[in-house]
Amino acid sequence: MRTLLRSIDEIFDFLPEKRDFFEFQKDLKTKKAVERNIEIIGEAVNRITNYKKAKIEIQNARQIIGTRNRIAHEYDNISDEVIWTIIVRELPKLKEEILKLIK
Numbered sequence: 001m002r003t004l005l006r007s008i009d010e011i012f013d014f015l016p017e018k019r020d021f022f023e024f025q026k027d028l029k030t031k032k033a034v035e036r037n038i039e040i041i042g043e044a045v046n047r048i049t050n051y052k053k054a055k056i057e058i059q060n061a062r063q064i065i066g067t068r069n070r071i072a073h074e075y076d077n078i079s080d081e082v083i084w085t086i087i088v089r090e091l092p093k094l095k096e097e098i099l100k101l102i103k
Contacts, residue, residue, distance in 0.1 A: 004094070004098050005102075007037040007038075007044070010033070015030065021081075031083065034087065042066075056101060060090070060094075
């Protein structure tokens, strides 16, 4: 769980407070760092949800794992728009969910 939170926080640390898609799109280093952290998040979700002793459910786990797989194996087939949507819409929800599970 800590790995998930650390990766989410790192993604937000890579981005300026005032987030702009077009700036993100031009910044190759940030894009690659974000994609790597999304891979780590997907792998962590996969391990958590597959651990038999843990009865932890994470919303959208299949989509998170699927996105990880697309980045890792079909890296030329994932758009900046998809990554950006994950950043601005999905990661804040996932972080909130993980924080609730930790409590």
